[in-house]
Amino acid sequence: MQVRCAFRRNFGSLSIDGPLSETSRWRAIVRVLRSPVDIIGSALLPACCTLCGSPLPRLSSVPICDACWTEIPVQSGVVCRCCGDSLDSPVVEGNAATYVCRACRISPPAFARAVSFGTYDGRLRDAIHALKYDRMHPAARKLGAMLAETIAPLSSEAPAGMLVVPVPLHRTKHRQRGFNQARALAQGAIDALRRSHPEWKLVLASSTLMRLRATDTQAGLTPTQRRKNVRGAFRVTDSGAVRERHVLLVDDILTTGATARAAAQSLIKAGAASVYVATLARARRLNSNASSDHAARVAQDAFADMHSSSSSHQPAS
Numbered sequence: 001m002q003v004r005c006a007f008r009r010n011f012g013s014l015s016i017d018g019p020l021s022e023t024s025r026w027r028a029i030v031r032v033l034r035s036p037v038d039i040i041g042s043a044l045l046p047a048c049c050t051l052c053g054s055p056l057p058r059l060s061s062v063p064i065c066d067a068c069w070t071e072i073p074v075q076s077g078v079v080c081r082c083c084g085d086s087l088d089s090p091v092v093e094g095n096a097a098t099y100v101c102r103a104c105r106i107s108p109p110a111f112a113r114a115v116s117f118g119t120y121d122g123r124l125r126d127a128i129h130a131l132k133y134d135r136m137h138p139a140a141r142k143l144g145a146m147l148a149e150t151i152a153p154l155s156s157e158a159p160a161g162m163l164v165v166p167v168p169l170h171r172t173k174h175r176q177r178g179f180n181q182a183r184a185l186a187q188g189a190i191d192a193l194r195r196s197h198p199e200w201k202l203v204l205a206s207s208t209l210m211r212l213r214a215t216d217t218q219a220g221l222t223p224t225q226r227r228k229n230v231r232g233a234f235r236v237t238d239s240g241a242v243r244e245r246h247v248l249l250v251d252d253i254l255t256t257g258a259t260a261r262a263a264a265q266s267l268i269k270a271g272a273a274s275v276y277v278a279t280l281a282r283a284r285r286l287n288s289n290a291s292s293d294h295a296a297r298v299a300q301d302a303f304a305d306m307h308s309s310s311s312s313h314q315p316a317s
């Protein structure tokens with residue numbers, strides 16, 4: 001029989017899709033109440049895994065057990081070589097490694113390639129919730145190392161020197177959350193890559209990109225709404241800093257790619273030579289039919305958007 005801790009924190013029960021003001025208020029209250037409870041609890045009780053509630057064999061700044069780390073789902077199967085979206089194997093013929101999805105063929109994104117470590121599900125989803133909503137900052141180190149595993153294979157095709165740009169939060173959300181999880185993940189990934197690939201010059205540039213609007217949360221929006229939500233939402237603060245530079249854009253989750261497309265487009269417009277995208281998690285579509293329809297809608301939206309808003313859109317080389 002598995003022993004469970006009395007003060008298990010069930011992040012899976014926290015909704016991130018509800019109205020922001022309500023959930024933020026509750027989280028703030030829970031955080032204030034939790035601190036003294038945690039101090040007393042850790043003195044009287046053995047530490048518990050934040051995700052599954054099992055007792056931990058030792059105290060740790062990252063209270064996640066080894067079993068939960070190993071349960072984190074890694075993205076597998078055939079993916080689009082451009083946006084990294086999972087593809088249904090029946091639609092892929094020939095060399096799967098070079099397959100580009102319909103959305104990317106119709107409207108190539110401004111980024112050269114997007115890669116993700118795992119699927120936004122199960123323990124990875126729980127761990128990202130713990131990082132973002134419970135401010136479990138030390139988890140960013142291990143999660144960043146996982147992100148680094150995904151970035152590492154790019155070293156053979158990506159430039160030898162890159163600016164690492166975390167997708168920024170709007171200042172209002174930054175103030176609410178207290179930190180930008182994308183920046184924490186980027187720093188964790190850079191630290192790991194400095195050890196594994198010391199020759200690769202990766203420089204964190206966390207103030208290069210700015211979020212102009214406090215966009216609504218993307219959760220629950222249709223692909224079209226997501227694109228409109230982030231259209232024109234980013235600006236490069238100093239074009240000189242990115243001109244002719246290669247950029248690695250980092251975020252925690254990629255769903256439709258609308259945010260990555262918008263951010264990459266801003267960087268390319270400001271003169272960046274190329275943009276690669278790396279996210280810790282990729283949200284999976286619900287089923288293959290929805291995926292196919294969704295891909296077509298994203299492509300149609302992107303095509304219309306490209307021709308209505310800008311004539312200077314250029315895919316990265």
Ligand SMILES: [Zn+2]
Nearest residue numbers: 049052065068
């Ligand atoms: Zn666990």
Ligand SMILES: [Zn+2]
Nearest residue numbers: 080083101104
């Ligand atoms: Zn694609």
